[in-house]
Amino acid sequence: MSGLAAVLARLDERTEASLSELIEFASIPSVSAQPAHQPDMERAARWLSERLRRAGLGTVELWPTAGHAAVYAESLDAGENAPTLLVYGHYDVQPPDPLEKWQTPPFTPTVKGERPPEQKLYGRGVSDDKGPLLLTVQVVDAYLSALGRLPLNLKFLFEGEEEVGSAHLNELVEKNAQRLKADFVLSADGGMWSAETPSLTVSARGLAALELTVRGPTKDLHSGRHGGSVHNPLHALATLIAGLHDESGRVTVPGFYDGVSELTPQQRQDIANLPFDDAAYLTQTGAPAVYGESGYSTLERQWHRPTLEVNGLWGGYTGEGSKTVLPSEAHAKLTCRLVPGQEPGRIAELLKTYLEANLPPGVTLELHPSEHGARAYHLPDDHPGAAVARKVLAGLYGKPPLDVGMGGSIPVLETFQSVLGLDTVFFSFAVGDEDIHAPNEFFRVPRLYEGQHAWAQFWWILGENNA
Amino acid sequence: MSGLAAVLARLDERTEASLSELIEFASIPSVSAQPAHQPDMERAARWLSERLRRAGLGTVELWPTAGHAAVYAESLDAGENAPTLLVYGHYDVQPPDPLEKWQTPPFTPTVKGERPPEQKLYGRGVSDDKGPLLLTVQVVDAYLSALGRLPLNLKFLFEGEEEVGSAHLNELVEKNAQRLKADFVLSADGGMWSAETPSLTVSARGLAALELTVRGPTKDLHSGRHGGSVHNPLHALATLIAGLHDESGRVTVPGFYDGVSELTPQQRQDIANLPFDDAAYLTQTGAPAVYGESGYSTLERQWHRPTLEVNGLWGGYTGEGSKTVLPSEAHAKLTCRLVPGQEPGRIAELLKTYLEANLPPGVTLELHPSEHGARAYHLPDDHPGAAVARKVLAGLYGKPPLDVGMGGSIPVLETFQSVLGLDTVFFSFAVGDEDIHAPNEFFRVPRLYEGQHAWAQFWWILGENNA
Numbered sequence: 066m067s068g069l070a071a072v073l074a075r076l077d078e079r080t081e082a083s084l085s086e087l088i089e090f091a092s093i094p095s096v097s098a099q100p101a102h103q104p105d106m107e108r109a110a111r112w113l114s115e116r117l118r119r120a121g122l123g124t125v126e127l128w129p130t131a132g133h134a135a136v137y138a139e140s141l142d143a144g145e146n147a148p149t150l151l152v153y154g155h156y157d158v159q160p161p162d163p164l165e166k167w168q169t170p171p172f173t174p175t176v177k178g179e180r181p182p183e184q185k186l187y188g189r190g191v192s193d194d195k196g197p198l199l200l201t202v203q204v205v206d207a208y209l210s211a212l213g214r215l216p217l218n219l220k221f222l223f224e225g226e227e228e229v230g231s232a233h234l235n236e237l238v239e240k241n242a243q244r245l246k247a248d249f250v251l252s253a254d255g256g257m258w259s260a261e262t263p264s265l266t267v268s269a270r271g272l273a274a275l276e277l278t279v280r281g282p283t284k285d286l287h288s289g290r291h292g293g294s295v296h297n298p299l300h301a302l303a304t305l306i307a308g309l310h311d312e313s314g315r316v317t318v319p320g321f322y323d324g325v326s327e328l329t330p331q332q333r334q335d336i337a338n339l340p341f342d343d344a345a346y347l348t349q350t351g352a353p354a355v356y357g358e359s360g361y362s363t364l365e366r367q368w369h370r371p372t373l374e375v376n377g378l379w380g381g382y383t384g385e386g387s388k389t390v391l392p393s394e395a396h397a398k399l400t401c402r403l404v405p406g407q408e409p410g411r412i413a414e415l416l417k418t419y420l421e422a423n424l425p426p427g428v429t430l431e432l433h434p435s436e437h438g439a440r441a442y443h444l445p446d447d448h449p450g451a452a453v454a455r456k457v458l459a460g461l462y463g464k465p466p467l468d469v470g471m472g473g474s475i476p477v478l479e480t481f482q483s484v485l486g487l488d489t490v491f492f493s494f495a496v497g498d499e500d501i502h503a504p505n506e507f508f509r510v511p512r513l514y515e516g517q518h519a520w521a522q523f524w525w526i527l528g529e530n531n532a
Numbered sequence: 533m534s535g536l537a538a539v540l541a542r543l544d545e546r547t548e549a550s551l552s553e554l555i556e557f558a559s560i561p562s563v564s565a566q567p568a569h570q571p572d573m574e575r576a577a578r579w580l581s582e583r584l585r586r587a588g589l590g591t592v593e594l595w596p597t598a599g600h601a602a603v604y605a606e607s608l609d610a611g612e613n614a615p616t617l618l619v620y621g622h623y624d625v626q627p628p629d630p631l632e633k634w635q636t637p638p639f640t641p642t643v644k645g646e647r648p649p650e651q652k653l654y655g656r657g658v659s660d661d662k663g664p665l666l667l668t669v670q671v672v673d674a675y676l677s678a679l680g681r682l683p684l685n686l687k688f689l690f691e692g693e694e695e696v697g698s699a700h701l702n703e704l705v706e707k708n709a710q711r712l713k714a715d716f717v718l719s720a721d722g723g724m725w726s727a728e729t730p731s732l733t734v735s736a737r738g739l740a741a742l743e744l745t746v747r748g749p750t751k752d753l754h755s756g757r758h759g760g761s762v763h764n765p766l767h768a769l770a771t772l773i774a775g776l777h778d779e780s781g782r783v784t785v786p787g788f789y790d791g792v793s794e795l796t797p798q799q800r801q802d803i804a805n806l807p808f809d810d811a812a813y814l815t816q817t818g819a820p821a822v823y824g825e826s827g828y829s830t831l832e833r834q835w836h837r838p839t840l841e842v843n844g845l846w847g848g849y850t851g852e853g854s855k856t857v858l859p860s861e862a863h864a865k866l867t868c869r870l871v872p873g874q875e876p877g878r879i880a881e882l883l884k885t886y887l888e889a890n891l892p893p894g895v896t897l898e899l900h901p902s903e904h905g906a907r908a909y910h911l912p913d914d915h916p917g918a919a920v921a922r923k924v925l926a927g928l929y930g931k932p933p934l935d936v937g938m939g940g941s942i943p944v945l946e947t948f949q950s951v952l953g954l955d956t957v958f959f960s961f962a963v964g965d966e967d968i969h970a971p972n973e974f975f976r977v978p979r980l981y982e983g984q985h986a987w988a989q990f991w992w993i994l995g996e997n998n999a
Contacts, residue, residue, distance in 0.1 A: 283818025289940025351750025386565025473756025
């Protein structure tokens with residue numbers, strides 16, 4: 066039996082244990098956005114450190130930040146001539162709200178489906194990113210227990226702030242730049258484009274975020290007595306938000322599209338050739354129609370066009386029954402997804418300028434731009450990591466992977482690029498339809514095992530080529 | 533000592549007890565809008581019934597409805613030749629949200645201020661309507677204990693659904709129309725226009741209410757992955773809401789102003805003569821500027837122009853931190869204040885038609901018009917109750933009361949008018965600046981005692997004139 070075969074056999078012996086471990090890990094409510102979950106964040110970091118140690122990694126460290134700590138581990142036993150990979154993932158998860166829409170409790174991971182091929186594990190964070198992250202540690206374990214060695218040098222950086230914009234990671238990576246040196250980053254975060262077709266993500270949109278508060282009277286007023294005589298912050302906010310897009314779905318903020326390249330005919334052709342169908346997409350999302358910037362197809366909009374989305378909007382009485390109030394405040398949370406050519410800081414500034422200039426009379430505005438944005442990212446076409454990924458995926462699924470874009474953002478890509486000069490290859494076995502950031506998030510159980518095989522092969526091939 | 537003097541003296545002996553009783557009554561969280569407070573609603577109704585019995589009223593009944601019960605009491609001992617008044621009030625209160633803005637707990641009524649003239653009682657419902665309601669019962673008590681008789685026949689109808697649109701009162705009044713016969717209604721609900729100047733409310737705006745839900749995808753989506761390719765219900769809702777008013781502050785719904793009379797030159801002159809000052813109004817409300825339908829002054833807008841207000845708006849992630857979600861739903865609660873010439877049902881229909889016709893693409897709309905609206909009301913200029921009220925107020929405050937309008941609505945006015953054919957005289961000693969429906973609602977403690985004197989005199993004068 067070759068070394069790789071032994072590793073794969075070891076993984077196959079341990080499928081039940083692998084799944085049990087994921088259930089244990091995902092039952093820790095490590096919600097980075099909510100201060101009440103601080104102890105759970107610490108618990109998740111300890112759990113992960115312990116698992117890394119148990120896999121056989123001698124160096125496992127907790128790297129504190131002003132926010133949540135990152136977990137770092139390394140094995141450099143393959144020597145100076147072997148390649149070195151920096152494996153990235155995150156152990157924090159999105160808030161589970163709205164809770165009432167979960168069919169099983171978000172932090173009681175639950176397997177549904179009779180037979181393994183159809184089994185899904187439901188729970189917050191199972192797909193984003195605890196399943197894809199944990200399997201990389203399980204592969205280390207299999208290598209060290211089956212072969213007593215790893216085919217290359219590995220560094221693991223698992224952060225706890227991905228879901229809150231990786232606020233302190235830049236600082237942390239700068240501080241530890243020497244220790245984090247590697248040939249490239251292999252990311253356990255990201256996602257496969259569909260369950261049927263293997264894909265390699267070669268681009269990701271960037272992010273700029275802003276929270277705004279519109280204020281009117283200093284206290285809530287009776288809407289009967291005062292309605293019509295002072296401006297209602299909810300009306301003013303609705304006017305501001307409504308004005309952010311024109312009727313063709315384009316963002317109206319002056320300068321927003323500056324520097325954004327039009328899609329090339331080749332890009333449009335490649336996208337048109339993909340097996341994507343609006344009707345199936347609507348079935349998947351349940352939306353009554355596709356909608357967006359006119360002149361672009363759905364995938365063109367998702368991968369290559371910038372957006373401005375309201376993620377939350379609130380004010381006044383939102384409880385049961387009625388309360389005739391003219392509220393003193395109204396709030397909105399906005400995020401923009403960026404494409405190459407857009408700077409997050411500049412976009413936030415443009416947005417700020419626009420909102421201030423277009424504020425309706427009779428109210429005041431308070432803006433809180435998020436400190437950390439992310440630039441869009443593109444993996445070079447001839448990247449060596451991409452070649453290995455394509456080879457592994459083609460072998461595993463029997464067909465070559467598609468090159469796809471990613472609508473979402475991973476702010477840390479920007480950090481790896483600008484601080485360490487490293488490219489990132491996405492190699493996640495989550496699938497894009499697994500309801501991440503939504504109720505009833507799930508992870509396809511077979512993907513856990515496929516992901517293990519794929520990572521084991523990736524490391525083997527990369528290590529062998531350099532042996 | 534005359535009979536009236538004895539009653540007033542008795543009230544003056546009992547000021548501390550009167551205030552203690554109000555504190556006890558207002559500590560019951562009788563929030564009609566929230567099902568969790570059902571037991572508190574029942575407790576408040578029992579407390580009030582018991583207080584009416586203790587005042588000496590032989591007939592005290594609980595009148596159940598499909599919602600919250602009304603409390604009814606009567607004394608007809610003055611005989612057939614004496615006038616009969618129907619006293620109206622409500623024992624339910626608004627929800628206390630937002631709780632965090634209260635400086636003292638909403639259901640722990642708290643007196644602030646050293647000396648009685650400046651004392652205020654803080655708590656939900658103290659001004660709207662438990663203080664003004666309770667003082668009428670205390671006046672009965674004073675009459676019966678001081679004189680052993682009342683100068684006229686009295687019927688009390690205290691409902692438990694005023695803050696939820698008096699949903700079942702129409703039915704109840706119809707069913708008990710015979711027993712509720714009276715010369716006119718004297719309302720303990722309503723409000724004095726300012727603390728310095730006595731006023732008589734001669735008009736009230738009506739009400740129409742509607743709740744709407746905009747739906748997009750059937751589940752919350754990741755705004756990075758899906759943003760820009762399906763419509764965001766928050767954007768669609770903001771567009772709908774923003775479109776409800778034009779730039780001059782007028783409601784855009786076709787037909788909304790049909791049947792609404794322009795103010796007469798006399799009305800405008802009367803209002804211009806009132807001691808009202810926009811700057812003082814802004815200081816009181818804390819709003820940065822007055823705002824509303826152009827071409828009208830603030831008081832003209834509040835009393836004589838219809839409005840459309842958003843009372844609540846919500847959707848997506850509204851918690852701490854960020855969650856990059858494209859939500860499946862967005863919600864809004866709307867109310868319109870109506871003036872004479874506007875039918876609540878028709879206004880709700882016009883609104884429905886407008887919202888359906890202007891729904892942005894890519895989303896669906898669900899509308900829940902409230903079943904019960906209220907028409908606007910106007911007290912006839914030569915009403916005998918108005919004459920008594922003017923006389924009592926002039927005597928109490930040393931200057932004749934101003935005729936004022938009321939921006940708010942009391943749906944039951946419509947019921948008394950249409951079912952019983954009765955006019956309503958507002959005789960409340962709450963003041964318009966007491967933050968009803970808002971955090972830190974308060975009632976001026978001296979108004980409790982002034983109100984008692986005023987009601988005692990009103991009954992005496994009306995009874996004497998007919999003796």
